[in-house]
Amino acid sequence: MxxxxxxxxxxxxxxxxxxxxxxxxxxxxxxxxxxxxxxxxxxxxxxxxxxxxxxxxxxxxxxxITQDHTRLSRVAVIRLGAPFSKHAPPCIDWPAPLRNLILGHHALLKGGLEVDGSLISDIREAEIVEQCKIIKEKGIKSIVINGIFSPIDTVEKQEERAAEIVQRELGDVDVVLSKTVANLGFLERENAAILNASVLSFARRxxxxxxxxxxxxxxxxxxxxxxxxxxxxxxxxxxxxxxxxxxxxxxxxxxxxxxxxxxxDHGEAMMVVDVGGTTTDVGLLLANGFPRQQAAYSELSGVRMNFSYPDVKSIGLGGGSLVRRIDGKMHVGPESVGYKLPEKALVFGGDVPTATDYIVAAAKDLAIGDTSKVQGKLAGEDIDAFKTETKRMLEEIIDTMKTSPEDLPVLLVGGGAVVAPDELKGASRVIKPEWSGVANAIGAAMARVSAVIDTVKSTEKTSAKEIQADIEEEAKQKTIEAGASAESVEIVEVESLPLPYIAHKSRFIVRAAGDFDYTRSADFATLHVESSHKEATAEPSDPSNNSTPPSTEANGIEEDPAVDIDFSSYAPKVVKREWHISETDLQWITIGCYILGTGGGGSPYSTMLRVRQMLRNGATIRVMNPDDLKDDDRVGSGGGAGSPTVGIEKLSGDEMMDAQVHMYKLFPGGRATHIIPLEIGGSNGLQGLVLGASSNMNIPCVDGDWMGRAYPTKWQTTPVVFGEREIVFAPVSVADGNGNVLYMPTATSDLKVEQVIRAALSQMGSHVGTADGPVTGSETRRWAVEHTISLSWRIGREVARARKENRIDNVAESIIDAAGGPETGRVLFKGKIVGVERKLWMGHIYGEVIVEGTEGTQFAGKIKIPFKNENIAAVRLHEGVETETGEEKNEDVLAIVPDLISVIDAQNGEAIGTPEYRYGLLVLVIGITASERWTIPKGIEIGGPKGFGLDHLEYKPVGKFVKPISVIDEYDGKL
Known part of the structure; x- marks a missing residue:
């Protein structure tokens, strides 16, 4: 099996x-x-x-998946990059059982690089040696080394140097460099490296x-x-x-x-259910014959990673699954006798009831083993309960993988497929093709050879096209060296990413693939893996000898508070006009923040982890309605500024709080009584929660922000739109988290503040925390885009609800309903990304993404979405038709700033940021009317087409603004 x-x-x-x-x-x-x-x-x-x-x-x-402690080694993690990432320790986002099983030790040490390759700090040998002593005392033999921006570290080679020290101090141990496992994305790369290290010894054997x-x-x-x-x-x-x-x-x-x-069945999407001896894996086979891939990130057993991965979900159901009644309820798996099925199962003379035994007993004519050992021997009600439970498990996982409620064909393959019934709810038909039991081997024999080049190059003296051509040739050659025939090799994936705030630097990712060259088989026949002397010879644990009840976390995945709740009865906690944020609230707000980011603002994921940890440590995170502010309240603001690319790699240290502390040390007017996010879109949408609940401040966060979305510059904010002060964003404090602080007590304009911060960014690591001088409560009530935390919560709730009810196909409509209904927004387009272009200018990423619709639908043809960090417009394209100026025409504009244009992942309903745009992603494009704060003449001038250099276009709203309903107003006094 x-x-x-x-x-x-x-x-x-x-x-x-x-x-x-x-x-x-x-x-x-x-x-x-x-x-x-x-x-x-x-x-x-x-x-x-x-x-x-x-x-x-x-x-x-x-x-x-089975969390087998005899096959998974304990791992120590050495991070290079202190003080950054201190609020997101290793495995922070793992399910607790798996984290407790694998993570044996971790340390955050000096080291790490900035995005331009300069040092955050050099590694310190004494620190590493000290950690080696601790690791040795704990008896850990697998070590991961993860440095900030290590995938682009070709000069300092910090991970390699640290590995040499570890190897010298500890001898015969496994050392995994994170850069060899995955690419940019600090936490996700580390997660992958830890899992790789944990299974390394077992893999060699x-x-x-x-x-x-x-x-x-x-x-x-x-x-x-x-x-x-x-x-x-x-x-x-x-x-x-x-x-x-x-x-x-x-x-x-x-x-x-x-x-x-x-x-x-060519040309028809279908669900493939691959039933093995231990697990059942379910994925969607697209009409082109290839599996649907996960989007920006992949997940296995609740662990998030960042390399290409099929969109597959697994459950602990297979031919070897244990079948037991516990407290009267029939349990099938997740424990399995696995490869011991021929000796453990009843039909083979064993003494452990397995799924295979129950199938043989139920089928009557299924010739597996000695059928007389089970037929007539197992209770009829147990067989019925087994069939009911197995059917339920399969239908549930199929339902989870569907993106719409319509039935679709289900293709059963795998050696354990005998456990599956001939009819399943949600399946238009169940297909079991001839030779389905060896489908896996057929797919393996058809596999190709590939190679990937992921590098950062200077474009100062050589054009990006020339560099890309050279890298493509390098990738092809690497694929040939890996065994592919030269004539079959082709480039299958290319991505070019300019690096913000770094002059003449771009990241290139190129993948080549080809068929194996069998005339060169002898070249690869001598490669042999030896199992070193340090390998343990322990056999995998035998779950049939385990008398404890089966785990309720079959895949090691903890419940998702965003989905696994009763939507009809859940009510947020509002106490005396203050909303106390729960983990469920946080998950929904996070989803909503990224959607309101309109492609920018950076992923809020790592900030969400920090807020979640604060909640679990007992913090009370409070949100208040701006309507409740007193005239003389002092409302501070703060957030991050810089490149989203830096944000996914150089995780926050204390730069946000450092900026706040220095602001109020130097500012004579006194501390803030409240905090408001600079922008609701992306990671900054959660920073108000972090700052307000910190021990340094302990103040409520205002349910609103200065943008109602994400904008690329600080002067594109509503306080500047209203113009009641000559300057709003001075004084300002800027901190890089590494001991460098910039303070501007005065400035000639808000634009000048922006220009100074942007100039400083390149010398401060391309990502900083900022703190703005406070404004009054009465000013906040006039200027703030109101109830945007509430709006994020409502959007996130609808995305979570659509997932639970398998309505992802109409999740865009659900998001619009949450934003105010059809009068305030609409679905602009549905299709697939077929082109992405990016360029760097004045520190911002400019570019456009092309989305192609499906012929025969209302979304036929193509649209383009130009962006400057955030999406600027959605414009219909006409094949072969050029405008007189070569630019967009008003009649082709589906939506434009200041209205919100968001690109949504059609597979899960979450936002896709502009750095994550890539060919082949299935997307939904929505437009939502901007707040009335932006649709006054000054707002359109600052945040509309002219603010992005599109002077030839006019702003026409996609609908009518509908003010978001305050969660506090709706739920106050209802608990």
Missing amino acids: KNNSTLGARTIHTDHDDRHKAPTTTDPSHGIAAAITTMFKSASIEPSSVASVTIGTTHFVNAV TIASFQEPIKNLGLECPVFITQNDGTILSGDAAARLPIRTFSSGPTNSMRGAAFLVGKQ
């Missing part, structure tokens, strides 16, 4: 049905040897005819056991392991990066399934 490995072998030529399926065994090498030997006998294949053996294994991902029977059978051919993107790794590469194989099983099965159904 598929619970451990799938083997696909390509022969040079044969006219036979060269397939054989064998159950896996305690030692996977026995199963592999049995399968190949049988193929040799049944199909008369000579060993010399075998060009390669490709193995798709779920060993490593199963270790994580397993891959060595894969290679041994190949060698013993006289096959002089290479052994490959499939990756999760449908390509292959050599055995030695997979032993270093086993995480790349995570979820390769579903990818293999889905690609194999596409081959098996062929023209029968």
Whole structure:
């Protein structure tokens, strides 16, 4: 069964049905040897005819999903970059059971780079040596080293230097450099590196056991392991990066399934349910025959990562799943006997009731093992309860993966597919193609070879196009070196990202892929993985001997407070006109903030983690209605300024609070009594919650902000629109979190404040915290865009509700309803991103994204969305028709600033920021009418087309502004 490995072998030529399926065994090498030997006998294949053996294994991902402590090593994490990231320690966003199992130690040390490659600080050998002593005392043998901006560190090589010190001090240990595992995205890269390190020792043992029977059978051919993107790794590469194989099983099965159904169901999307011995993996096979991919981030067992990953969800249901009644309720999985099925299951003479036993007992005519051992021996009501529970589990996971309530075909594959019924709710039909049991092996045998180049280059003396061409050639050559035939190699993915606030620097990501060149098989046949002496030989835990009840966290995933609540009865806590934020509220506000960011503002994810940790540590986070402010209240403001690219890598230290502290040290007027976010869009939308609830301030956050969205500059704010003060944003304090503070007590204009901060940014790490001098309560009531935290909450609630009710297809309409209904906004477009261009000018990212609709729908054709950090407009394109000026015409503008234009991920309803735009993403584009604060003449001048250099276009609202309803007004006194 598929619970451990799938083997696909390509022969040079044969006219036979060269397939054989064998159950896996305690030692996977026995199963592999049995399968190949049988193929040799049944199909008369000579060993010399075998060009390669490709193995798709779920060993490593199963270790994580089942949280098997005998296969997962404890990991120590050394971070380089203090004081940054101090508020988001390693594994902060992991499910508690998995975090407690894997994370053994962590330390935040000096080191790390700025985005331009300069030092935050150099590493300190004494600090690393001291941590090595602690790690040695704890007996930890797997260490991850993660440095800020390490993926672009080609000069200082801090991770490499730190690894040398660790290796010298600790000897025979595994050291994983985060930069070898994933790319930019500090937390997500670290998460992937930790999982990789945890499974490394087990991976070496397993891959060595894969290679041994190949060698013993006289096959002089290479052994490959499939990756999760449908390509292959050599055995030695997979032993270093086993995480790349995570979820390769579903990818293999889905690609194999596409081959098996062929023209029968071509052009139709379908759900593929891959049932193995331990888990069931479910994913959507798109009409083009390839699996749907997750968007900007991927997730496994509640752990968020940042490399390409099929959009697959797994549950602990398979042929080897334990079946037990606990407190009267029938439980199926997640514990499994896995590869021990042939000795543990009742039908094979064992004493453990498994899903296979119950299926055999129920089917009557299913010839698996000794049917007499179960038929008539298991209680009829237990068999019925098993069938009901299994059907419920499958229907629930299928329902979760759907993006609309309509039924769609369900394709059953995998060795454990016998546990699945012939009819399922939500399936228009259930298909089990011939050879479905070996779909995984077919997909593995079809896998290609790929290589990725991810680098930062200077464009000062050479054009970006020339550099990209060189990198493409390098990627092609790297793919050929990995085993691809030269004539088959093609560039399949290209991304160019200018780096904000860094002159003449761009990040290039290029992926090439090609078919394996079997004429060069001998070049790869000698690569062999040795299991080092430090490997433990412990067998995986046997869940059949575990008398404890099965975990209620089948996949190690904690409940999502944004979704797993009763929407009809949930009410936020409002006490004496103050809203006390809960984790559920926080999750909804976070979703809403990014959508209101209109592509900019930076992801609020890491800030959300910080606020959540504050809540869990006992903080009370209060929000108040701006209507309740007194005239003489003092309302401060603060937030981050800089590049979103920096924000995902250089996580906050104390720069926001440093700026506030220095402001009120130097400002003579006294401390603020309240805090208001600078902007609601993106990460800054949550900064008011962080600052207000901090021990330094402990003041309420105002339910409003100065933008009602995200804008790229500080002068594009409502206090400047109203112009009641000659200057609003001075005094201002700016801190980089590394000991450098800039204070401007006065300035000639708000524009000059912006210009000074932008000039300082390049010398302060391209990301800073700012604090603005306070304004009065009466000014806040006049200037603030009101109830935007409430609006974020309502938008996030509707996205969460749409997910729970599987209405993602109409989530855009739900967002508009939350924003005020059809009169205030509309769905502008639905389609797929087919082009992205970016350029850097004056520190801001300018560019445009092209979205193509579906023929035959109201969203046929293409639109473009120009952006300057944030989305500026949505403009319909006419194929082959040029305007006289080569620019947009008013009649083609679907929406334009100051109205909000947001791009939503069509697969989960969450916002996609401009740095995350990439080819192939399915998106929804919505327009929402701007606040009435912006639609006065001065507001349109500052925040409208003219403010972005689009003087030839006029602002026409997409609808009528509807003032958001205050959560405080609605729920006050209802608890």
